[in-house]
Amino acid sequence: MKKRLITVDIIVAVLALICVGLTVALGLVSPTLFLISVAVLSVFTIVILLNIQRMRRLIARLLHGAGYEDSSTQHSLANLAVPVLILSGKNIVWYNDAFAAGVLTDREYYLQSVYKAIPGFDPEKIARPEGQPLEVEGRLFTAFGSGVARGDGLFVAYFINDTVLKTEAMEYRATRPAVLHIMVDTYDEVLKDLKDSEKAALTGEIDRVFENFIDGTTGFLLRLSSSRYLAVMEERHMAEVVAGKFAVLDRMREIGNENGVVTLSIGVGRGGATFAECEKMARAALDMALGRGGDQAAVRSADGGFEFYGGVSRSVEKRTKVKSRIIANALGDIIRQSDSVVIMGHRMSDLDAIGAAIGVLRICKIFDKPAAVAVDEKHTLAGSLIDRFRRSGLGEDFITPAEALEGLTRRTLVIIVDTHVPHLLESGEIYRAANNVVVIDHHRKMVGHIDNAVIFYHEPYASSTCELVAELLQYVGEREDRPTALESEAMLAGIMLDTRDFVINAGVRTFEAAAYLRRMGAQTQNVKRLFAGSLESYTSKARLVSEAVLYKGCAIVASDDVPADSGVIVPQAANDLLSIEGVQASFVAVDMGGFISVSARSLGEVNVQVIMEKLGGGGHLTMAGAQMKDVSLDKTKVYIMAAIDEYRKNQAEEE
Numbered sequence: 223m224k225k226r227l228i229t230v231d232i233i234v235a236v237l238a239l240i241c242v243g244l245t246v247a248l249g250l251v252s253p254t255l256f257l258i259s260v261a262v263l264s265v266f267t268i269v270i271l272l273n274i275q276r277m278r279r280l281i282a283r284l285l286h287g288a289g290y291e292d293s294s295t296q297h298s299l300a301n302l303a304v305p306v307l308i309l310s311g312k313n314i315v316w317y318n319d320a321f322a323a324g325v326l327t328d329r330e331y332y333l334q335s336v337y338k339a340i341p342g343f344d345p346e347k348i349a350r351p352e353g354q355p356l357e358v359e360g361r362l363f364t365a366f367g368s369g370v371a372r373g374d375g376l377f378v379a380y381f382i383n384d385t386v387l388k389t390e391a392m393e394y395r396a397t398r399p400a401v402l403h404i405m406v407d408t409y410d411e412v413l414k415d416l417k418d419s420e421k422a423a424l425t426g427e428i429d430r431v432f433e434n435f436i437d438g439t440t441g442f443l444l445r446l447s448s449s450r451y452l453a454v455m456e457e458r459h460m461a462e463v464v465a466g467k468f469a470v471l472d473r474m475r476e477i478g479n480e481n482g483v484v485t486l487s488i489g490v491g492r493g494g495a496t497f498a499e500c501e502k503m504a505r506a507a508l509d510m511a512l513g514r515g516g517d518q519a520a521v522r523s524a525d526g527g528f529e530f531y532g533g534v535s536r537s538v539e540k541r542t543k544v545k546s547r548i549i550a551n552a553l554g555d556i557i558r559q560s561d562s563v564v565i566m567g568h569r570m571s572d573l574d575a576i577g578a579a580i581g582v583l584r585i586c587k588i589f590d591k592p593a594a595v596a597v598d599e600k601h602t603l604a605g606s607l608i609d610r611f612r613r614s615g616l617g618e619d620f621i622t623p624a625e626a627l628e629g630l631t632r633r634t635l636v637i638i639v640d641t642h643v644p645h646l647l648e649s650g651e652i653y654r655a656a657n658n659v660v661v662i663d664h665h666r667k668m669v670g671h672i673d674n675a676v677i678f679y680h681e682p683y684a685s686s687t688c689e690l691v692a693e694l695l696q697y698v699g700e701r702e703d704r705p706t707a708l709e710s711e712a713m714l715a716g717i718m719l720d721t722r723d724f725v726i727n728a729g730v731r732t733f734e735a736a737a738y739l740r741r742m743g744a745q746t747q748n749v750k751r752l753f754a755g756s757l758e759s760y761t762s763k764a765r766l767v768s769e770a771v772l773y774k775g776c777a778i779v780a781s782d783d784v785p786a787d788s789g790v791i792v793p794q795a796a797n798d799l800l801s802i803e804g805v806q807a808s809f810v811a812v813d814m815g816g817f818i819s820v821s822a823r824s825l826g827e828v829n830v831q832v833i834m835e836k837l838g839g840g841g842h843l844t845m846a847g848a849q850m851k852d853v854s855l856d857k858t859k860v861y862i863m864a865a866i867d868e869y870r871k872n873q874a875e876e877e
């Protein structure tokens with residue numbers, strides 16, 4: 223077909239050249255005849271131009287073959303109510319009346335390029351079983367076709383007008399419900415000690431922000447209590463709220479007084495099949511937002527995934543001693559009802575995990591229950607603490623996970639400390655084999671957390687798990703049931719680790735817990751000794767610190783120059799880097815042989831949790847980490863820098 227087109231083009235060009243040549247020759251022989259022939263030529267050209275569409279149609283008929291004319295195929299396609307188009311290569315050579323009336327309606331398109339006539343037209347996509355969605359003249363079609371997708375063969379395309387179906391489907395999706403559970407985190411704090419008129423002015427400001435938030439939508443917002451709201455909005459508006467990264471969090475944070483700023487926690491359920499399902503998802507999402515420290519939005523989608531927005535401010539301590547007392551009573555009851563207790567922390571346990579486990583062990587001893595701490599002593603960062611207990615004749619308190627598993631019965635209680643996600647446990651097998659599980663943890667809520675615990679004591683506002691356990695100890699047993707000095711020092715070590723010696727996250731309750739442990743005989747100099755390392759590890763740590771480069775207020779180290787058993791020197795180097803002037807956050811990445819481990823720290827101005835989440839890790843605002851497989855150190859450094867870039871960009875936008 224292409225060849226035929228070229229032949230026609232050549233013949234037309236040759237004839238035109240002959241005409242021009244003859245006219246010129248005539249002009250040389252007779253100027254009068256020349257003028258006549260020019261006039262005839264002009265009239266001829268005008269006639270051709272006036273009939274160009276008819277000629278195109280004629281040529282098109284010639285091109286798609288005389289055999290096709292008047293054929294039964296042609297008649298069946300011509301009369302078909304479905305718009306049909308025939309192409310030769312990229313050129314439109316035929317279409318039926320339904321196509322002219324319903325697809326390209328403005329003029330004729332014979333011998334025109336289909337790509338110009340129908341932008342986006344793709345023969346390969348059209349030939350797929352699901353066809354190609356196309357928009358032509360404001361109408362929506364799905365085009366199906368067959369034939370030679372490219373080249374010079376014939377290609378037949380059918381156009382199904384599904385404008386109504388698609389617009390209604392879009393409208394259906396855009397009007398799906400999204401449910402939002404909203405909590406004003408700091409309501410009581412900011413209103414504390416205010417005069418009635420001041421309270422009215424401040425709550426008026428809060429209401430105005432909420433009104434502006436919902437007014438731009440077709441949804442509604444209901445106040446459930448002074449600090450709790452429920453909103454329902456259409457998916458089209460929810461998508462805008464998400465695209466705007468929940469700007470309402472920032473608007474609200476602009477309100478405040480000397481007591482603090484107003485922060486929100488928002489849980490969103492979207493994509494559920496019913497209102498009830500979305501509401502349930504929203505509740506779970508709010509739980510997650512609060513569990514991560516508040517001042518953020520958590521969005522739960524139908525596939526069970528979470529997305530988080532915000533979370534830039536420091537969390538406000540929101541705990542009550544009443545809750546501690548209730549938990550202590552409930553824990554006492556369940557320990558009493560069990561035959562034995564196994565306590566375990568997270569993998570690569572540290573002083574907070576083992577310190578808290580030792581505290582819980584004391585609670586079990588108060589109730590006279592056989593109990594032990596399951597720990598993998600080959601992979602622990604709390605070796606100095608466990609050794610100290612062994613040297614004091616208390617080695618039997620520590621057993622291997624395999625031994626614990628062997629002794630597990632239906633009535634064994636498993637108490638998990640310092641983590642709340644199954645994949646970080648010292649032993650997933652012990653957890654899975656347990657009938658009764660209790661969780662005590664202070665980490666920000668993570669996706670996929672343990673959901674079958676009889677007691678889930680989760681306090682993201684606590685500095686450490688040891689702080690929580692030290693409080694529980696004060697409410698169990700009789701007056702004389704007290705932790706020993708050795709146990710108190712173990713718990714104080716956990717608090718000092720997670721607060722970096724009371725610098726980070728140390729609230730009133732932290733100091734109260736520390737004071738209690740001091741009263742129980744804990745000596746800080748003994749605790750400090752648990753942190754002491756060898757000269758070799760000190761030198762390695764100093765080397766790591768010296769390799770730091772500064773980038774956008776952050777110190778970054780990427781090194782393979784660490785001893786095989788580098789243990790605590792990596793997090794310690796990250797801690798030390800924060801003492802350098804101008805460093806707001808530190809990131810130390812090392813090759814652990816098989817994977818890259820990153821320790822990230824900040825003093826609170828930078829949320830390292832958000833940055834580490836971009837690398838697949840997590841943690842807290844001031845202390846986070848990530849582990850990466852199949853990636854080089856250099857690449858890790860690039861990823862860290864990119865995550866810092868994005869964080870700084872978001873920070874700048876929020877300011």
Ligand SMILES: Nc1ncnc2c1ncn2[C@@H]1O[C@H](COP(=O)(O)O[C@H]2[C@@H](O)[C@H](n3cnc4c(N)ncnc43)O[C@@H]2COP(=O)(O)O)[C@@H](O)[C@H]1O
Pocket residue numbers: 568572573574603640665719720753790793794820821822838839840841842845846847848849
């Ligand atoms: N992949 C991850 N997902 C979620 N959360 C993660 C992930 N990887 C790490 N995290 C959390 O991030 C923080 C920080 O972890 P880190 O490894 O950098 O630091 C922990 C210990 O290695 C470190 N540590 C232990 N002993 C000492 C010591 N003697 N001196 C200094 N530092 C030490 O302290 C961190 C303790 O963290 P904790 O268990 O959370 O209390 C951490 O939360 C990870 O869970």
Ligand SMILES: [Mn+2]
Pocket residue numbers: 568571572573574575640
């Ligand atoms: Mn820990």
